[in-house]
Amino acid sequence: MVADIKILVCVGLAVVLSGVGQSAFIGKSHSGGKDDPVLQYVVNNSLREHPVLTKLRLRTLEDSWNVMMVASEQAQLMANLIKLINGTKAIEIGMYTGYNALSMALAMPENGRVVACEIEDTYVNIAKPFFKEAGVENKIDVQHQIAMKTLNDLIAAGEVGTYDFVFIDADKSNYDNYYEKSLELIRTGGIIAIDNVLWSGRVVNPAPTDLTSQALDTLNKKLHKDQRIDLSMLTVGDGLTIAIKR
Ligand SMILES: C[S@@+](CC[C@H](N)C(=O)[O-])C[C@H]1O[C@@H](n2cnc3c(N)ncnc32)[C@H](O)[C@@H]1O
Ligand SMILES: *[C@@H]1O[C@H](CO)[C@@H](O)[C@H](O)[C@H]1NC(C)=O
Ligand SMILES: *[C@@H]1O[C@H](CO)[C@@H](O)[C@H](O)[C@H]1NC(C)=O
Numbered sequence: 486m487v488a489d490i491k492i493l494v495c496v497g498l499a500v501v502l503s504g505v506g507q508s509a510f511i512g513k514s515h516s517g518g519k520d521d522p523v524l525q526y527v528v529n530n531s532l533r534e535h536p537v538l539t540k541l542r543l544r545t546l547e548d549s550w551n552v553m554m555v556a557s558e559q560a561q562l563m564a565n566l567i568k569l570i571n572g573t574k575a576i577e578i579g580m581y582t583g584y585n586a587l588s589m590a591l592a593m594p595e596n597g598r599v600v601a602c603e604i605e606d607t608y609v610n611i612a613k614p615f616f617k618e619a620g621v622e623n624k625i626d627v628q629h630q631i632a633m634k635t636l637n638d639l640i641a642a643g644e645v646g647t648y649d650f651v652f653i654d655a656d657k658s659n660y661d662n663y664y665e666k667s668l669e670l671i672r673t674g675g676i677i678a679i680d681n682v683l684w685s686g687r688v689v690n691p692a693p694t695d696l697t698s699q700a701l702d703t704l705n706k707k708l709h710k711d712q713r714i715d716l717s718m719l720t721v722g723d724g725l726t727i728a729i730k731r
Pocket of ligand 2: 523
């Protein structure tokens with residue numbers, strides 16, 4: 486019950502802050518899009534959530550920062566993209582309680598590996614038992630340190646051009662740096678997925694004082710012109726850019 490109220494507050498906040506009118510509603514469902522019948526319909530008629538993912542989602546809803554959790558239908562989209570490109574090597578920059586890291590690991594064959602970057606002990610400790618319960622703890626390498634250090638370590642270890650998929654979902658001020666490092670680590674035809682690119686709609690004419698929205702808007706405009714990738718900007722969740730390395 487308490488968790489449900491939080492979702493409504495968070496989604497409501499996203500609508501209020503969007504400032505771009507009703508038609509541009511940016512949905513984000515953690516549990517079926519309770520206040521948006523179309524989003525609810527999407528989830529009701531397409532979500533196939535592994536039982537351990539359901540348990541992890543419900544556990545995460547008890548955390549006060551649960552608005553950070555990836556939307557279930559967005560995680561499923563990324564899992565399907567990984568299957569589509571036969572991905573076996575992924576990186577998640579910003580794991581939180583592990584919903585998407587677990588979803589990616591479940592989408593991969595036995596030899597699949599997810600490098601999951603997370604700085605906060607609390608979140609790592611919530612995530613790990615669920616990875617074990619789903620039987621994929623051997624597929625998820627939790628790097629419990631600053632994400633930029635992990636990316637530099639992977640580059641130094643000779644892993645340039647070997648990753649199939651990267652999900653960028655940590656501190657927004659570093660997004661451009663994460664994107665550049667990811668482009669190095671990803672193979673041709675690999676995918677970099679970037680979360681929160683619409684930032685509840687605030688990227689549209691961001692206020693001069695709103696540095697996060699400005700940074701995201703600048704990155705969005707950079708990617709639009711970036712000839713190293715093909716791209717699509719999707720309105721799923723809080724906005725998701727799919728960049729495919731040429
Ligand atoms: C939006 S949440 C990630 C949600 C997650 N992808 C999911 O599937 O639910 C962002 C996470 O990035 C972590 N984070 C922020 N800055 C970081 C950094 N510099 N290095 C590693 N993790 C960081 C935060 O602690 C937080 O858990
Ligand atoms: C979605 O499923 C829930 C739970 O079964 C139901 O209450 C709701 O009416 C459904 N909404 C739509 C639009 O299908
Ligand atoms: C993925 O693997 C399957 C089965 O091994 C193969 O048939 C398919 O062509 C591969 N697809 C890509 C995009 O590599």
